[in-house]
Amino acid sequence: MNRAGRDDSREVLVIRSDARSMETRERILAAAAIEFADRGYAGASIALIAEKSATGKGLVQYHFKAKSDMALAIVRSAFSEAPFANLLGVDSAHGLEAVVASIRSVAGAFRDDVMVRAAVRLMREYHLIPVTLPTPYVGWIARIGGLLREAEVAGEIHPGLDPDREAWHLVAYFSGVQEISNRLSAREDLPERIEEMLARALVTLGAVAPDRYL
Amino acid sequence: MNRAGRDDSREVLVIRSDARSMETRERILAAAAIEFADRGYAGASIALIAEKSATGKGLVQYHFKAKSDMALAIVRSAFSEAPFANLLGVDSAHGLEAVVASIRSVAGAFRDDVMVRAAVRLMREYHLIPVTLPTPYVGWIARIGGLLREAEVAGEIHPGLDPDREAWHLVAYFSGVQEISNRLSAREDLPERIEEMLARALVTLGAVAPDRYL
Known part of the structure; x- marks a missing residue:
């Protein structure tokens, strides 16, 4: 060629x-x-x-x-570069506010950003792709863990939680919400389901003033 | 042939x-x-x-x-027939106890039952399979919704919750927990993560005596 x-x-x-x-x-x-x-x-x-x-x-x-190079470039671009990476930490927000903003922004990108939607689908189909894709979830879990540490220091959540474990669970819960919303409603109900998820997650985190974030 | x-x-x-x-x-x-x-x-x-x-x-x-007939038979057998279908409602359990038992049993099957593991992987790969697979999740959501209704009547959880919405969220949370446990630890930490999930879910459901179930 x-x-x-x-x-x-x-x-x-x-x-x-x-x-x-x-x-x-x-x-x-x-x-x-x-x-x-x-x-x-x-x-x-x-x-x-x-x-x-x-x-x-x-x-x-x-x-x-090869097609696999294209897949890798899309996954990297969607998850490691702007705009997705920026969503993980809005500059002006800290602690629990930043956690909530990050989850909302990522949900928006899953629904509306074709680059992110492609990357999510490729990550699901990783078995078919003959290159090693980045490990999913770990970056976001680490980021949210850091923000929850801030939230704890600021007295925004229940003291004595394990921030990394709570971050694992937030990302897991998010992941299931977007998956079921995708399968049962083509992500049409995703914004509503994310708000419901946030309300429940703020309770388990023992958020001092949950209504501030909803 | x-x-x-x-x-x-x-x-x-x-x-x-x-x-x-x-x-x-x-x-x-x-x-x-x-x-x-x-x-x-x-x-x-x-x-x-x-x-x-x-x-x-x-x-x-x-x-x-065809290969697709085999895939369909496995998904049907795993999700609609014994032993998986039985896990959805242990006869001796009711209400919140049955919800918790169901989530634990399904997690066990995801980890240990090759028929269920095959079905879960085939459901993920549904784009590749030229037959219509059963819609995932809905049967289990309905079943857990019914059990939560029982739990509410029995005064085991916070009154006034929407049982079907709570069931949707339990199944979504479960789905994300098993997905991330699968991707990050090949489901090795699944039993532990499920217990952590149950502890958090019992709080959001306002379980009257959460320790009874853990």
Whole structure:
């Protein structure tokens, strides 16, 4: 594919312009995210990704050797980079307020951000993907654990809890809520279910003033 | 495959004996469950299932036209029939005690029963399977909703809760706990995480005597 003709000449132009190349890469990933979110890893078609991103198959393969590289790039971009990573800690919020904001923002991204939806589906289909994807959940659990430590110091929650264990349970509960909401309502009831979840979680955390966060 | 030779003569024997046929079918399903649990839907091999169940490919295909029929039979058998269905309501238990027993039993089956583990993995991979699998979760949510109604009447939990909504949340929380325990510890910490979950859930349900159940 990279041996001759139209695609090669395009590639020369791309290599000359880093900004243009980055922009093309992003366009390919955006098209790939839609494919992966809709059809999953096995169903996603490189030809359709090339078509949807208005590039050629050669250019797609210049950026991503294999479909698995594309999957990895999407999972990394969704979970480690903006906007998702930013959701984990809103700068202006601390302690319990930041925990609640983070859970709401992540739920919003699961519903509305096609990059995150693609990444979530790819993580579910990890058995099919011949590269090692990042371990899910651990980053978010650690982040929430840190925020719960802040909350405890600030006297916002029951003293003497194990913040890391509570963080594990918050992320587990969140994960189940989004999964069942996805399977039973295509995530239509997710915002409502998240609020119900937060109300219950604030009780188990012994939040001093739960209504402040709801 | 069914045209001549050894497999055909075996099949004649099987048709003559319903009990023998049922036994063969169960043996095939047991072998298929191991394959599906270990390799998933896409990776499971009919040839290996025939080998592991000590049958021939012809006999496997006599019982199951396609791999998807086998998947459907496993999901139905795991979720609608014994032993899983029995776990949903232990006869001797009622109300909150039955809710707790049901959650513990289902967690045990997720960890130890290969039929249930295969079914759980197949449900996750439903996108890949060209038959309609039963809708997950709804049966269990309804069952727990009924038990919570009993618990409310018996004064075991906070009055005025919506039993169906609480049941939805218990099943969602359970689902996330087993998912994260699976991903981060291959379900090794599942029993401990389930006990932690039950302790938290009993608080949000306003259980009158939570220690009775833990």
